[in-house]
Amino acid sequence: MRIIIWHRNDLRLHDNPLYANLKAGMEILPVYIIDPDFYTFKSDLRSRIGPFRAKFLAETLDNLADSLHNKGLQLKFFEGKPAEVLERLVKEHNIDEVWATREHSAEEIADEREASRRIAPARLRLFDDRTLIQPDRLPFAIGHLPDVFTEFRKKVEGYSSIAPLLPEMPAVKMVSIANEHINKFDPARYGIPPAIADQRANFDFRGGETEALKRLRYYFHQSHRVATYKETRNGLLGGDYSTRFSPWLANGSLSPRMIYHELRNYEKTFGSSQNTYWMFFELLWRDYARFVVMKYGNRIFKPGGIRNADNPCQMNPLSFEKWRTGNTGNDFVDANMRELLLTGWMSNRGRQNVASYLVKDLKICWIYGAAWFETQLIDYDVCSNYVNWMYVAGVGNDPRENRYFNTSKQAAMYDPDNNYRKLWLK
Numbered sequence: 001m002r003i004i005i006w007h008r009n010d011l012r013l014h015d016n017p018l019y020a021n022l023k024a025g026m027e028i029l030p031v032y033i034i035d036p037d038f039y040t041f042k043s044d045l046r047s048r049i050g051p052f053r054a055k056f057l058a059e060t061l062d063n064l065a066d067s068l069h070n071k072g073l074q075l076k077f078f079e080g081k082p083a084e085v086l087e088r089l090v091k092e093h094n095i096d097e098v099w100a101t102r103e104h105s106a107e108e109i110a111d112e113r114e115a116s117r118r119i120a121p122a123r124l125r126l127f128d129d130r131t132l133i134q135p136d137r138l139p140f141a142i143g144h145l146p147d148v149f150t151e152f153r154k155k156v157e158g159y160s161s162i163a164p165l166l167p168e169m170p171a172v173k174m175v176s177i178a179n180e181h182i183n184k185f186d187p188a189r190y191g192i193p194p195a196i197a198d199q200r201a202n203f204d205f206r207g208g209e210t211e212a213l214k215r216l217r218y219y220f221h222q223s224h225r226v227a228t229y230k231e232t233r234n235g236l237l238g239g240d241y242s243t244r245f246s247p248w249l250a251n252g253s254l255s256p257r258m259i260y261h262e263l264r265n266y267e268k269t270f271g272s273s274q275n276t277y278w279m280f281f282e283l284l285w286r287d288y289a290r291f292v293v294m295k296y297g298n299r300i301f302k303p304g305g306i307r308n309a310d311n312p313c314q315m316n317p318l319s320f321e322k323w324r325t326g327n328t329g330n331d332f333v334d335a336n337m338r339e340l341l342l343t344g345w346m347s348n349r350g351r352q353n354v355a356s357y358l359v360k361d362l363k364i365c366w367i368y369g370a371a372w373f374e375t376q377l378i379d380y381d382v383c384s385n386y387v388n389w390m391y392v393a394g395v396g397n398d399p400r401e402n403r404y405f406n407t408s409k410q411a412a413m414y415d416p417d418n419n420y421r422k423l424w425l426k
């Protein structure tokens with residue numbers, strides 16, 4: 001049997017159903033398809049992917065290519081619309097099935113449908129692997145997902161429904177194909193400017209599952225930071241106040257099940273605590289965001305959000321530009337926005353504050369903020385981003401009406417000595 005492994009946000013070999021479900025002797029063709037319409041850099045404001053995430057993705061793909069190479073396989077790169085590329089490959093190489101990880105947002109679903117149509121009679125087989133709890137293990141149909149996180153959490157808690165880690169791939173062969181004209185993802189080819197690391201960046205993110213697993217080991221077993229996670233997770237300074245797993249989770253170079261089982265092992269050896277529990281709690285938030293998207297579809301991209309609220313989309317280009325570049329005059333907001341602009345990263349505390357400030361103080365529609373985060377964040381994930389933005393904007397899953405982040409109070413609480421602001425505003 002000949003199978004194309006169509007990689008999307010599943011860029012790893014460990015705990016990956018695309019490889020674990022192969023049978024010895026099968027022939028495979030692992031591919032990554034770059035759509036130039038998506039990747040070509042237009043301007044800071046009109047590009048889907050900015051320098052920091054592009055660099056992280058390039059490193060991730062290099063690492064995946066190396067890991068496959070060590071198994072005698074090759075990751076092949078193609079340019080074009082995924083469905084068109086797949087159609088051509090299926091026909092040219094007598095492919096029986098295309099395997100991919102199922103996505104849940106509009107463009108990705110459209111790609112899947114188009115691919116399925118074009119490759120027929122070959123079959124597109126989709127694996128549910130973007131969440132810790134697989135959708136078919138939920139104790140309710142997705143249409144009955146509670147709209148409040150706490151209710152969801154109470155229904156799914158009790159660690160029982162999480163699958164074990166998947167086995168490694170068996171020995172398989174490579175479908176042999178001629179060399180393509182591109183052999184890696186190079187951001188410069190799409191005009192994406194180089195990501196120049198700011199000296200003040202407090203973490204050196206490097207893409208790829210090798211780095212992800214290194215970070216996992218460090219966070220649990222070398223530094224034991226997990227034992228203080230809940231106490232430190234709202235921090236702003238330094239590399240270890242939170243796990244930093246999100247960029248690897250976002251492009252699938254780290255499996256959430258891997259984190260979960262590492263957490264359980266840690267608890268068995270060192271005991272459980274509020275701190276270890278809270279990491280599970282946050283991973284549930286990540287799942288919840290995706291389930292919200294599965295339930296509400298395209299409504300997550302509308303100003304009125306999942307509530308269908310009457311929310312006229314307002315913009316003030318000058319104020320927005322000041323917000324984006326960290327020049328609003330609000331020192332806490334500016335420090336956070338500069339960190340995002342210059343590194344591709346911002347803490348969770350920072351994200352909540354800058355989002356609230358854009359929407360509630362500057363009265364600018366959250367959609368614009370979400371789009372800037374999409375370009376800029378190294379850990380951008382469509383579900384986590386849009387669901388969190390809707391939450392802060394009051395058109396999502398927040399049960400409290402009119403939640404407002406008082407940025408002065410927040411700064412006093414989370415940056416009492418002004419060190420974070422001093423770092424980024426100097």
Ligand SMILES: Cc1cc2nc3c(=O)[nH]c(=O)nc-3n(C[C@H](O)[C@H](O)[C@H](O)COP(=O)(O)OP(=O)(O)OC[C@H]3O[C@@H](n4cnc5c(N)ncnc54)[C@H](O)[C@@H]3O)c2cc1C
Pocket residue numbers: 233242243244245246247249250279282283285286287289346347348349351352355373377379380381382384385386388389392
């Ligand atoms: C406006 C806004 C936009 C956001 N956009 C994104 C995004 O594009 N991608 C993204 O991964 N996260 C997003 N988040 C959620 C959160 O800020 C990040 O997941 C977190 O800061 C990542 O750092 P960490 O890995 O060190 O998190 P930790 O605190 O160590 O948490 C562990 C993991 O739990 C998950 N998690 C934690 N908090 C959340 C949350 N609120 N929602 C969903 N998952 C969560 C993440 O996968 C994270 O890696 C956003 C939050 C806000 C307020």
